Amino acid sequence: MSAMADLMAFQRRTEALAQVMGRLQWDQETMMPAAAIDQRGEELAALDGVLHARRTDPRVADWLARAVPANAVEAAQLRLIRKAYDRATQVHADLSAALVRTTALAHGKWVAARAAEDVAAFLPVLDEILSLRRQEAEALARGGELYDALLQDYEPGMTARDLTAMFAALRPRLAALRAAIAGSGRDPAPLVGTFAEAEQLALSEEVARAFGYDFTRGRIDQAVHPFSSGAGADVRITTRVDIADPLGCLYSTIHEVGHAGYEQNIDPAYGLTPVGQGASMGVHESQSRLYENQLARSRAFTGWLYGRMVDRFGPLNIDGPEAFYTAINRVVPGFIRTEADEVHYNLHIALRFDLERALLSDDLMVRDLEAAWNDRFTADFGVAVDRPSNGVLQDVHWSAGLFGYFPTYTLGNVYAGCLHKAMRTDLPDLDHALARGDPSPALAWLRERLQCHGGLRPPRETIEHAAGGPVDPALLLDNLDAKFRAIYGI
Amino acid sequence: MSAMADLMAFQRRTEALAQVMGRLQWDQETMMPAAAIDQRGEELAALDGVLHARRTDPRVADWLARAVPANAVEAAQLRLIRKAYDRATQVHADLSAALVRTTALAHGKWVAARAAEDVAAFLPVLDEILSLRRQEAEALARGGELYDALLQDYEPGMTARDLTAMFAALRPRLAALRAAIAGSGRDPAPLVGTFAEAEQLALSEEVARAFGYDFTRGRIDQAVHPFSSGAGADVRITTRVDIADPLGCLYSTIHEVGHAGYEQNIDPAYGLTPVGQGASMGVHESQSRLYENQLARSRAFTGWLYGRMVDRFGPLNIDGPEAFYTAINRVVPGFIRTEADEVHYNLHIALRFDLERALLSDDLMVRDLEAAWNDRFTADFGVAVDRPSNGVLQDVHWSAGLFGYFPTYTLGNVYAGCLHKAMRTDLPDLDHALARGDPSPALAWLRERLQCHGGLRPPRETIEHAAGGPVDPALLLDNLDAKFRAIYGI
Numbered sequence: 008m009s010a011m012a013d014l015m016a017f018q019r020r021t022e023a024l025a026q027v028m029g030r031l032q033w034d035q036e037t038m039m040p041a042a043a044i045d046q047r048g049e050e051l052a053a054l055d056g057v058l059h060a061r062r063t064d065p066r067v068a069d070w071l072a073r074a075v076p077a078n079a080v081e082a083a084q085l086r087l088i089r090k091a092y093d094r095a096t097q098v099h100a101d102l103s104a105a106l107v108r109t110t111a112l113a114h115g116k117w118v119a120a121r122a123a124e125d126v127a128a129f130l131p132v133l134d135e136i137l138s139l140r141r142q143e144a145e146a147l148a149r150g151g152e153l154y155d156a157l158l159q160d161y162e163p164g165m166t167a168r169d170l171t172a173m174f175a176a177l178r179p180r181l182a183a184l185r186a187a188i189a190g191s192g193r194d195p196a197p198l199v200g201t202f203a204e205a206e207q208l209a210l211s212e213e214v215a216r217a218f219g220y221d222f223t224r225g226r227i228d229q230a231v232h233p234f235s236s237g238a239g240a241d242v243r244i245t246t247r248v249d250i251a252d253p254l255g256c257l258y259s260t261i262h263e264v265g266h267a268g269y270e271q272n273i274d275p276a277y278g279l280t281p282v283g284q285g286a287s288m289g290v291h292e293s294q295s296r297l298y299e300n301q302l303a304r305s306r307a308f309t310g311w312l313y314g315r316m317v318d319r320f321g322p323l324n325i326d327g328p329e330a331f332y333t334a335i336n337r338v339v340p341g342f343i344r345t346e347a348d349e350v351h352y353n354l355h356i357a358l359r360f361d362l363e364r365a366l367l368s369d370d371l372m373v374r375d376l377e378a379a380w381n382d383r384f385t386a387d388f389g390v391a392v393d394r395p396s397n398g399v400l401q402d403v404h405w406s407a408g409l410f411g412y413f414p415t416y417t418l419g420n421v422y423a424g425c426l427h428k429a430m431r432t433d434l435p436d437l438d439h440a441l442a443r444g445d446p447s448p449a450l451a452w453l454r455e456r457l458q459c460h461g462g463l464r465p466p467r468e469t470i471e472h473a474a475g476g477p478v479d480p481a482l483l484l485d486n487l488d489a490k491f492r493a494i495y496g497i
Numbered sequence: 498m499s500a501m502a503d504l505m506a507f508q509r510r511t512e513a514l515a516q517v518m519g520r521l522q523w524d525q526e527t528m529m530p531a532a533a534i535d536q537r538g539e540e541l542a543a544l545d546g547v548l549h550a551r552r553t554d555p556r557v558a559d560w561l562a563r564a565v566p567a568n569a570v571e572a573a574q575l576r577l578i579r580k581a582y583d584r585a586t587q588v589h590a591d592l593s594a595a596l597v598r599t600t601a602l603a604h605g606k607w608v609a610a611r612a613a614e615d616v617a618a619f620l621p622v623l624d625e626i627l628s629l630r631r632q633e634a635e636a637l638a639r640g641g642e643l644y645d646a647l648l649q650d651y652e653p654g655m656t657a658r659d660l661t662a663m664f665a666a667l668r669p670r671l672a673a674l675r676a677a678i679a680g681s682g683r684d685p686a687p688l689v690g691t692f693a694e695a696e697q698l699a700l701s702e703e704v705a706r707a708f709g710y711d712f713t714r715g716r717i718d719q720a721v722h723p724f725s726s727g728a729g730a731d732v733r734i735t736t737r738v739d740i741a742d743p744l745g746c747l748y749s750t751i752h753e754v755g756h757a758g759y760e761q762n763i764d765p766a767y768g769l770t771p772v773g774q775g776a777s778m779g780v781h782e783s784q785s786r787l788y789e790n791q792l793a794r795s796r797a798f799t800g801w802l803y804g805r806m807v808d809r810f811g812p813l814n815i816d817g818p819e820a821f822y823t824a825i826n827r828v829v830p831g832f833i834r835t836e837a838d839e840v841h842y843n844l845h846i847a848l849r850f851d852l853e854r855a856l857l858s859d860d861l862m863v864r865d866l867e868a869a870w871n872d873r874f875t876a877d878f879g880v881a882v883d884r885p886s887n888g889v890l891q892d893v894h895w896s897a898g899l900f901g902y903f904p905t906y907t908l909g910n911v912y913a914g915c916l917h918k919a920m921r922t923d924l925p926d927l928d929h930a931l932a933r934g935d936p937s938p939a940l941a942w943l944r945e946r947l948q949c950h951g952g953l954r955p956p957r958e959t960i961e962h963a964a965g966g967p968v969d970p971a972l973l974l975d976n977l978d979a980k981f982r983a984i985y986g987i
Contacts, residue, residue, distance in 0.1 A: 023543035026536070027517060034520065038528070042713040043731035046516070049769060053513035057547050223532040241533035279539060 011081060014070035015280065018088055021061045022279040026238060028054050033236040033243055035111070037228045048111040055107040062095035080282060083463045087281035090163065097146045106139050110408045117406035118231070126377050126395045129406075134373045136408045137366060144367065153367050157411030161288040162418060164465050167364060170414045173421060174357045176480045184491060185350050188338045191495040195333035199324050202253040206319050210253070211246055211260040213315070218298055219450045220244070220264045221271050232345075232403045233259040235266035235295075239278045242270045253320070254335060255346065257312075261303045265295030268450065272458035287466035288412060292419020293426060294453065300349055300420075301427040301486070302449055306332050307441035315444065333494050340388040342397035349487055351388070353420060358383050359402070359413040367410060422470045424483025426457070429474040501571060504560035505770065508578055511551045512769040516728060518544050523726040523733055525601070527718045538601040545597040552585035570772060573953045577771035580653065587636045596629050600898045607896035608721070616867050616885045619896070624863045626898045627856060634857065643857050647901030651778040652908060654955050657854060660904045663911060664847045666970045674981060675840050678828045681985040685823035689814050692743040696809050700743070701736055701750040703805070708788055709940045710734070710754045711761050722835075722893045723749040725756035725785075729768045732760045743810070744825060745836065747802075751793045755785030758940070762948035777956035778902060782909020783916060784943065790839055790910075791917040791976070792939055796822050797931035805934065823984050830878040832887035839977055841878070843910060848873050849892070849903040857900060912960045914973025916947070919964040 008016070031054070035047055061067075071089050076082040095103075113132045120129035141153060148156035154167045212227065225237075230245035237243050244263035248256045269285050277283030285291045302308060310328040317323060325331050338348045344355035362379060365371035371379055380399040381392045392398035404412055430452050431437060440448050456473035463469075470478055491497075498506070521544070525537055551557075561579050566572040585593075603622045610619035631643060638646035644657045702717065715727075720735035727733050734753035738746045759775050767773030775781045792798060800818040807813060815824050828838045834845035852869060855861035861869055870889040871882045882888035894902055920942050921927060930938050947963035960968055981987075 019539070020543040020546065023536075023540045024547070027521065027540050027544060030521065030524065030540075031517065034524070038716065040712065040714050040716050040731060040733075042711075043729075046513075046730040046768070049509070050513045050517050050520075053510040054517060056510065057514070221532075222530065224530050226528065226530050240536040241530060243530075278536070 009075075010070045010073035011075060011077070011085075014067065014074050014088065015084065017061070017064070017066065017070070018084070018281070019279045021058065022238075022281070022283070024054065024058055024061070026241070026279070028058065029236050029238075030241075035114070036230045036232075036234065037245060041115075044112065044115050048108045051111050052104045052108040055104050056100060059095060059098075059100045059103045062091055063100075067092050080277070080463060083282050084280055087462060091281070094147065094159070098143055099146070102139065102142055102146070106136075106143065106408055109136055109139060110406065113406040113408075114403070117400070117403065121396045121400040124395050124400075126399060129400060130373050130376075133376075133405055136405065137373060137410070140408050140410050141367060154364050154411060157367070158414070161409075161412050161415045162466055163287060164467060165289070165414075165418070170360060170418075173414075173417065173480055174353075174360065177353050177417070177421075177484065178357060180484045180488070181350060181353060184488060185338070185340075185354075187497045188350065188491060188495045191497045193495050195337050195494075196325060196330065197337055198254060198331075198334050199251075200320070201250050202320055204248045204250060207248050207250075207253045207256045208246075210315065210319050211257055214257060214303075214312075214444075215244075215260055215264045217444055218261055218264045218303075218446055219268050219272075224271055225267055227260065233263055235263045235270070238270050238273075238284050239275070242267045253316070258299055258303065259345075262295045262299040265298030266291055268298070268453075269294040269458050272454045273461035274459050277461050282462045284462050286462045286464065286469040288415035289418035289422060290457075290466050290469050292416050293422035293470065294419075294458070296416075296419050297423040297426055297449075297453070298446075301423060302441065302446050304335055304349070305438070305441055307438035308444065308446070309335050310442055311444035336491070336494055338491065338495070340390050342384075342390070342392060343401055349420075350491060353417045354387050356413050356417040358387060359404075360417075363405070363410050363413065421478065421480045421483050424480070424486055425470055425474040425476070425478055426453070427486065428482045429476065499565075500560045500563035501565060501567070501575075504557065504564050504578065505574065507551070507554070507556065507560070508574070508771070509769045511548065512728075512771070512773075514544065514548055514551070516731070516769070518548065519726050519728075520731075525604070526720045526722075526724065527735060531605075534602065534605050538598045541601050542594045542598040545594050546590060549585060549588075549590045549593045552581055553590075557582050570767070570953060573772050574770055577952060580649075581771070584637065584649070588633055589636070592629065592632055592636070596626075596633065596898055599626055599629060600896065603896040603898075604893070607890070607893065611886045611890040614885050614890075616889060619890060620863050620866075623866075623895055626895065627863060627900070630898050630900050631857060644854050644901060647857070648904070651899075651902050651905045652956055653777060654957060655779070655904075655908070660850060660908075663904075663907065663970055664843075664850065667843050667907070667911075667974065668847060670974045670978070671840060671843060674978060675828070675830075675844075677987045678840065678981060678985045681987050683985050685827050685984075686815060686820065687827055688744060688821075688824050689741075690810070691740050692810055694738045694740060697738050697740075697743045697746045698736075700805060700809050701746055704747060704793075704802075705734075705750055705754045707934055708751055708754045708793075708936055709758050709762075714761055715757055717750065723753055725753045725760070728760050728763075728774050729765070732757045743806070748789055748793065749835075752785045752789040755788030756781055758788070758943075759784040759948050762944045763951035764949050767951050772952045774952050776952045776954065776959040778905035779908035779912060780947075780956050780959050782906055783912035783960065784909075784948070786906075786909050787913040787916055787939075787943070788936075791913060792931065792936050794825055794839070795928070795931055797928035798934065798936070799825050800932055801934035826981070826984055828981065828985070830880050832874075832880070832882060833891055839910075840981060843907045844877050846903050846907040848877060849894075850907075853895070853900050853903065911968065911970045911973050914970070914976055915960055915964040915966070915968055916943070917976065918972045919966065 031051060039047060071085065071092065074085055076085055113136055116132045117129055120126065140157065144153035144156040152167055158165050158167065215227065224240045225242045225244065228245050229247060231247065233245045233247055235242065235244045244267050246256055246260045246263065269291060273283050309332045313328040313331040325334050336348065338350045340351060341347060347355055362371065362376065366373065366376065377395065377399045384392050384398065430449055434448050434452060437448055440446065457469060464472055467478055521541060529537060561575065561582065564575055566575055603626055606622045607619055610616065630647065634643035634646040642657055648655050648657065705717065714730045715732045715734065718735050719737060721737065723735045723737055725732065725734045734757050736746055736750045736753065759781060763773055799822045803818040803821040815821050826838065828840045830841060831837060837845055852861065852866065856863065856866065867885065867889045874882050874888065920939055924938050924942060927938055930936065947959060950959065954962055957968055
């Protein structure tokens with residue numbers, strides 16, 4: 008066989024094992040008995056050792072040196088394999104396994120600390136994870152900024168400098184919009200009531216199907232922090248249920264269906280290869296946020312949803328589709344990022360970006376993190392954090408070692424703004440379909456322009472190819488301005 | 498580090514990866530979306546390749562040559578690691594991976610063929626699996642009998658000759674007992690009615706707890722063919738629910754709790770090592786059958802169970818604990834092994850043992866298997882098989898390539914007979930506890946005598962150590978004679 012064929016055969020097995028790793032993590036969050044956590048840590052560390060050995064296998068370097076790509080897909084495969092090889096060979100297997108084992112155990116400690124509102128209980132493990140990730144970043148950065156080194160795992164090609172510019176473009180206009188809304192004097196009524204779990208799950212499943220989720224290649228379970236997991240023929244999602252908040256369940260589901268739809272719609276010919284996966288976390292988030300916000304929180308779609316809510320739950324405290332639309336899009340300076348409206352959401356991310364960058368550069372000590380969080384939150388949101396589970400302990404990410412991940416949420420929003428603008432130009436009648444609860448024209452557009460290609464192009468090129476123009480935060484801001492100024496009459 | 502310490506560190510990682518393999522198989526039977534099966538086959542094959550490479554790693558031979566055991570546990574570890582090494586090095590990695598991939602796909606084909614009552618649809622895949630397993634047996638047998646080579650995977654030290662002798666001891670007395678029961682003129686009323694799924698599962702969970710199942714280190718799900726899976730801190734079981742047959746759910750659960758209890762009660766110091774697992778499938782089955790039959794189908798326990806059934810389901814069609822005891826122990830020549838009474842059960846196993854031995858030695862062709870099964874069934878059970886799902890397609894085993902596994906069921910029954918005899922001698926008041934729904938004295942006896950030791954001793958020694966005497970099929974037969982002659986007044 009040729010070097011290209013040998014390399015791809017080897018890589019397919021590595022990708023199959025990486026899928027197994029993901030499946031174990033899914034199991035840990037959804038199915039695993041609590042006392043199995045230590046053993047699971049050993050299992051994950053053993054599998055990580057296998058993956059690390061394959062990713063640093065000297066034959067990979069040899070194949071990479073000799074492989075001749077026959078087309079653009081093979082060229083992309085080589086680009087991605089080379090990147091993974093370079094990364095893996097810079098990080099020692101022991102460090103890699105230590106991160107896997109430590110973060111597996113840290114999850115339970117974070118859950119317990121959050122439940123007990125006990126920041127101090129979590130700080131030692133956070134310190135340990137941060138130290139391990141910093142070692143990793145130092146190995147990868149080659150003298151560059153540590154934060155940039157970690158970013159590459161989630162958004163290849165992105166830098167902290169670019170992100171700083173992006174947040175600088177977003178914050179003034181978001182702050183102005185927030186201030187204008189606060190000054191409008193309007194406070195739309197929220198949806199209140201009690202909504203049976205079974206009905207919430209049934210409606211979520213119905214909407215997941217409408218948004219194209221293929222249940223023959225996936226399943227929905229419940230998890231504390233909803234996520235999507237897997238690639239190819241086995242892409243699973245999770246959701247959460249609160250009987251007082253049916254919109255949480257519904258929009259979490261739609262968000263995860265966005266992630267899963269991306270993976271499910273990649274050309275099956277790319278299965279178990281690097282190209283057969285989403286281009287980056289930012290591109291992934293562009294899909295989940297576009298499904299969730301630009302499609303499912305639109306006036307057209309919420310009009311249809313209102314009828315389905317009444318069908319399932321009986322009369323609501325909110326009368327009519329217009330009031331329902333404003334209830335769904337209420338702007339409230341809440342503590343919790345995952346529940347934030349579209350105006351506040353990116354302010355949450357900016358806070359985390361700045362704090363984790365400061366942690367990584369030693370400008371902020373772990374022991375001072377809670378105070379720094381709380382001060383910043385008061386400054387940005389005008390409200391004081393009342394307890395750690397509403398503040399520094401709210402997110403799972405740091406316990407999982409995911410420093411550098413948060414900014415991809417805002418990148419995803421910016422990317423979604425670009426895609427949405429182009430989509431609306433191409434599909435002038437989209438609202439007619441959405442008003443029937445049918446997002447399929449938008450899904451087909453995304454599938455053809457972006458999703459089917461997987462990781463064929465680097466992240467920014469993926470977006471620019473699909474949107475037919477450059478990435479520009481103004482497109483998101485224009486859309487938010489138009490939407491919320493209309494809702495709040497400002 | 499010493500060779501012993503190096504070997505054990507390496508082995509622990511291998512065992513951790515073997516646990517991952519088991520978890521994927523659990524997932525496949527309980528959670529996996531249907532269309533993911535091909536991808537799962539690739540994942541299993543990739544992981545099998547990793548395991549095969551580790552099990553045949555030349556360093557293992559080197560460590561084995563140099564390791565000096567410090568005690569009986571280390572000596573047992575070396576014995577088991579050497580055995581696994583010898584086995585793995587005799588089977589080529591490609592054959593091992595082909596078996597994993599073929600049997601992963603065969604499962605779905607068996608399910609479909611069984612649902613369609615279409616034997617012909619299953620024969621090609623059975624032929625392929627048989628051919629692969631025969632190649633494996635030829636590599637392992639070194640000129641000996643092929644069947645013996647496969648037996649070693651499930652019951653080390655056992656031979657087809659020994660099994661033939663065991664079945665020769667069992668069949669005449671079981672046939673005589675069966676004939677005596679048939680001639681008794683008695684036919685106890687069966688339990689009939691409709692029993693809500695949720696209540697069946699709740700009762701099963703209650704009884705699982707009573708039988709010592711630790712839910713913090715396990716969970717119960719539903720599967721077509723109930724099984725137990727995993728070791729150490731993560732031992733999961735499955736059950737099945739038929740609203741017309743609550744005893745099926747209940748006794749499947751107790752059976753699997755027997756398997757899981759064995760694994761859960763092994764000394765945690767042996768975690769992720771060869772000694773930290775059951776000694777053999779036969780010893781495993783001795784636990785599951787003892788829990789299920791000698792304990793849970795006893796007059797004492799069913800008396801307690803009768804009350805719990807009435808509490809949960811209201812009045813039954815059966816009046817009083819004595820009639821309930823006879824209903825649970827009805828002797829009926831049914832088609833399905835897993836539903837067979839204690840008198841018929843081992844006749845089912847004898848049939849499979851003879852047929853699969855004939856298949857493996859080429860005395861029986863796959864195309865003639867159904868006719869051979871049906872002829873033998875009529876001869877042994879006095880009833881003609883009415884459809885393939887009641888005959889040759891009923892069991893999952895052959896689709897999974899498990900030739901040589903079936904006899905361990907009867908071995909387990911024989912072993913259970915020996916253990917039960919010794920246990921009753923040591924615990925003369927056991928029935929008083931069972932009559933309160935409390936099997937804990939028996940569980941403590943099994944834990945201390947057998948379960949905590951895991952694979953420390955070879956299978957037969959494990960039983961003889963626990964029972965304090967030699968393995969003798971007569972102990973099982975005496976027990977069955979006494980029990981069923983009393984029930985049927987013969």
